[in-house]
Amino acid sequence: MFLQRIGNKGIGLGTILERAAARHPANLVALDHDLDIAPGLGRRVTVAELADLVDDFASRLAAAGVRFGERVVLHKGDGFDIPLLAFAIARAGGVPVLLSPQLDGASVAELLRRATPAHLLTDQTKLEQELPDTVHEYATSVLLATGHHPDATALADLAGTARVAPVALPADHPALVTHTSGTTGLPKLAVHTGRTLEARYRPQAGAVALVRRRETVAMHVSFVHSRVISAIAISLYRGFPLLVLKDSAPRHTADLFARLRPGILEAHPNSFMEWEELADDPRAPLAQVKYFSSTFDAIHPRTVHRLLHASRRRAPLFVQLYGQSETGPVVASAFTRRQTADANGRRVGIPFPGMTDVRVVSRDGRPVTPDNPGFIDVRSGGRAVAFLDEPERYAKQLTADGWWRMGDVGYRDRLGRLYLLDREVDVIDGFGSxxxxxxxxxxxxxxxxxxxxxxxxxxxxxxxxxxxxxxxxxxxxxxxxxxxxxxxxxxxxxxxxxxxxxxxxxxxxxxxxxxxxx
Structure with a gap:
């Protein structure tokens, strides 16, 4: 039976690293880049050092005026310090609103307007070279994670501020805001609570609990995506060493993997497509990978086939999760070496029992079939609770009986497995999938x-x-x-x-x- 509300106390963003450090303080996080906010830490950092860094910046943010429940729009240069700053904002009692470094200045200004009242946390380069002057009108205050500007408060000037205790938000209070992919226009701002984030974390943590051996986890996930939160928590709570990539270039990735030999890979489908050529590298950089995990979209069978056959581990698995920013993962499937390169890549799997559910509804009154796909609707305890400043867009995706319309079309087979054929807006009449x-x-x-x-x-x-x-x-x-x-x-x-x-x-x-x- 589907459980629409999962009883939990919320994920507690501000104390994720503190709790991980209490369990495994010497566990290592390796980076392929320097942290903008702490370049002196280097590229091999313990979890205890990262927890201290988050505590430090939470105190600076509190000294800069961030208070309980206030939004802080975070838009800075790309890097792992984005989720670290998000944890610091939450620890200070604020609500991080994460905006991609790739967004243009006009889009950032509009999303900041939607988030008002809100502080803006950015960097000197973004403020001087990319963001329009209107951000000063929309923001309660402008804070700089790095650098200085006469019209902003530099967190560097608040170093040494007395540490403050973490501020806990109620489980149903907004805890994080992330934007949707923006494939069809300006992104929507999805509001997550501690409870909905915990609901996203639980099925994935349950799956990782089956991994008995201590494995190095390599992760290349957008630093502003809600998925990065659960990926960090799952890895570090288990004491798994974490390798964080900002750069997914195949040669760079192969060099790192050949040296550090990850056992678990987490990345987006297009990153795995880039990494197909690693299968031909004589150093066998994928040899020790036991589990591949691809988030949120169906992946091409050729990619799955090549990567699984590049592993030298016994019975490696490729786990595919399907969902979206608004829902978190909803269904999952696993592929083995037995799948051929021309297998049906549209099969995205089955729901998580007791936690998510899915149905497919006819678009035209005729039965749903592979040739006549229907609307994919889901239910999930991890569903975002609102779109910031756009209640009508949120309500439009909710059906009259409480299901969430994904915007995709597909069908289910006799075993209940879901097949994703197209985005609704991408359907070309008469062509098929x-x-x-x-x-x-x-x-x-x-x-x-x-x-x-x-x-x-x-x-x-x-x-x-x-x-x-x-x-x-x-x-x-x-x-x-x-x-x-x-x-x-x-x-x-x-x-x-x-x-x-x-x-x-x-x-x-x-x-x-x-x-x-x-």
Whole structure:
């Protein structure tokens, strides 16, 4: 039976590292970058040192005027100090509002306006070079995590402030605000409570509890995503060493993995696609990986196949979680080496018993089938409780009987497994599933690193392709691979770095379609 409310006391963001340090103080966190707020700590840091850093900055924030329940919009240069500062804000009693470093200044200003009243915590570079002057009008105060500015309070000037006790927010009080992926426009600001964050943490922690051996966890997850909170907590509570990557470039990643030999990898689907070439590295950087974990989106079968076969561990698993920023993970599936490169990659799994549920509703009154997919609705104790300043958009995704509409279309098979076929806004009439077609093309054409099928002029499907080292596409091989698929326009070749992407490396399909039309 689905439990809409899970009894818990909330995750307690401000004391996550303190509690982890109480259990495993000498456990190590390795970074591939220096912390902007504490470059002197180096790139191998103990959990106890990180807990002390959070305590230090919580005291500075309190001295700067952050009070119980006040929002603090955090927008700074990319790095692991983003979640550390979020923990510090929470420890001071504030509510962190995390905005991606990749957002443009105008978008940040608008999201700050929606969050008012709120402090703005940024850095000197962002404030001087990217953010418009309107942020000073919207913000209660402007605080600088690094650097100085005459119109802002620099936290560096508050070093040595007397430490303060952590402030605990009630379990149902807003505890964290993150933005949605923004694949269809300006992101929404999703409000999470301590209770909803705990509900997201529990099923994943239960799965990791089955891991008996102490493993090094390598993580490349957007630092402003709610997923990073549970990933840190799950790893450090168990005493697993943590390797945090800001840079996902394959050569850089291979160098780190060859040296540190992680046993668990956590990343977004597009990062795993980048890392396919690690399977060919003679140093075997993936040899010790026992568990691969991909968050929130279906992943291409070719990627799963290549990575699992690069592991030299007995019976490695690839765990796929499906959900969204608003809900947390809702369903899960696991793949083994027995799955072939052309397996059905649209199967995203089954709900977490007692914690999440899913249904598929007809769009047109006809039965839901693979050829006539329906709306995917879910229930989850981890669902965000509101969209900040946009109650009507939140209410629009809630059905009359209390289910949350994901914006995706799919179907369930006789075993209850969910299949994701497309985003609702990306459906191309008469074509079928664009994601299934992309899986087929990637399985047949190993030279492709990405293929995205979008609606082009007059509604005709246009495939946008990227190749390894940007080599010219083999048109004969393409024609052979696409022969069994619905009619498409000729492929358009782009560099992968030119594709419009979100903070979690999702391709902004609607924006890509507009760019093609222009």
């Amino acid at each position: 664009t994601l299934t077609a992309e899986d087929t093309l990637l399985a047949k054409l190993p030279e492709l690193t990405e293929v995205i099928i979008v609606r082009g002029p007059q509604g005709r499907p246009v495939p946008v392709v990227c190749t390894r080292q940007d080599r010219p596409l083999d048109r004969a091989a393409w024609q052979a691979a696409a022969a069994g698929l619905p009619d498409m326009a000729e492929p358009v070749q782009w560099r992968v770095e030119d594709l419009p992407q979100t903070a979690t490396t999702k391709i902004k399909r609607l924006e890509l379609g507009r760019l093609l039309a222009g």
